[in-house]
Amino acid sequence: MTVEFIEEKARAAAWFRALRDQIVAAFEGLEDSHSDGPLSEAAAGRFEVSETKRASEDGSDAGGGLMSVMRGGRVFEKVGVNVSEVYGTLGAAAQSAMAARGVPGIEEDPRFWASGISLVAHMQNPHCPAVHMNTRMFWTPNAWWFGGGSDLNPCIEYAEDTAHFHNVQKAHLDPHGTAHYPRLKDWADEYFYIPHRHRARGVGGIFMDDMNSGDWEADFALTQDIGRAFLPAFAPLVEKRRVQPWSDADKDAQLVHRGLYAEYNLVYDRGTKFGLATGHDADAVLMSLPPMAKWV
Template sequence: MEQERSTAAAWFRSLRDRIVAAFEGLEDRGPGAAPAGRFDVTPTTRAEDGGGGLMSVMRGGRVFEKVGVNWSEVHGTLAPRAQAAMASRGVPGIDRDPRFWASGISLVAHMQNPQAPAVHMNTRMFWTPGAWWFGGGADLNPCIEYPADTAHFHATLRAACDAHDSGYYGRFKAWADDYFFIPHRGRARGVGGIFFDDLNTGDWQADFAFTRAVGEAFLPAFLPLAEARMAQSFTDADRDTQLIHRGLYAEYNLVYDRGTKFGLETGHNADAVLMSLPPLAKWV
């Protein structure tokens, strides 16, 4: 499994590089006379054990108010709480051997223009001595919904899923609808997408190919929406709606998000784990 892990980590890194380049290209085409935004890239390390990654964050651009595209490859020993959580999910042997390895990419974009949707995407591979699996997905988070944008986003993800298994889209869309629901608000944080975890069909190549397809679908799903909305006019009321919606997003990520909890519990760089939080938000 060492070769497979190396292959997966390298692909996640390459996806990160291509998305960063595409987002900087969108900044170059963005509205206004301000300088186009560029990513600040910071190496990250885990507090314990080994590994790290790259935290890439752009703030105050023409198109993106804040966007983070992080890549990581980490390994070590799970803390007791994380080990217990894995055991409760039925990970074979994790109660006896807490070693782990994980790699992936995680992305969250908060936009300057309230007409343009915020977005999240991640793909990852996880390994323990007794198991391996893939996870990830993407979901759209507009504060002002355009049904055509929602339809395009979902259609692009459906096509990626259908190329591998005709049952994946329905299954993983339903999972996203459930996972990204905010119980204390009684509503979803956005208009959904797909979410999957613990994917291990027994065929590593097939599962990795599907995970790659999800990652490759992200730019075609999102870039046309951002480009169409980035120069659209908006009002102060639209901006207020955006800030309130960001408060909802922050609540979800701090209270419920599985990746946030895992990153903090395993000692990864806190700034990288929390890069998903918006630059400004509002509560009423």
């Protein structure tokens, strides 16, 4: 039975856009307030915003979004905060992949709609951790689900920073049921793992996919609180670490760690693969890649 979810789609897309606006403003605020420490005399960074379009085979409207990227700031070396709302018909390969995941009826009616926010921040100061966050809603005529999370990727690890990041995530998830945080933490540990390196890409966080409890409102509320947790989990770490001096060895460690991050995103990340396979703007999909990286 087809369920169009017109109102629900609109609410989800509006939420992702509002979260994007909040984060962009907060990150520009971090640039403005950096008045002491390395690069504090440089010009404050600002986001460059451009529209993105999804390419459809027949040339019809297939949606798009906003790509917001800041490069070369005082605090952020490169950060992207993208939102999208795309729709159309899945190709044969995507249909098969969805069917393998148990999505009902996708090969008989391959229409889809998806909206979400995706964020990756690579920092100037090696003591400031890189970070990733995304939340999304996906719809097909016979199914819907939410997904996403956030994870911390420091090149120089501080136990107290890791604890803060996780504690804030837990505090936002616990009102929805205390089973959520440990389950989503374990899911992140499994998902953000690099098999060929036999290690995690960072210090974890939370992650979920295919979230459909049967209660759209409850799942949407959980997804919103995953988004709300991001700034209080991450921004205080930036404020604390951005003033620390760094050495050439620290910067080298950062570039090597970025190589690890790039390997994961290009080889394993499901969102990268889906975005490229469905014709979304390649620059927006690959926004997650760092400006500079190094391999040893």
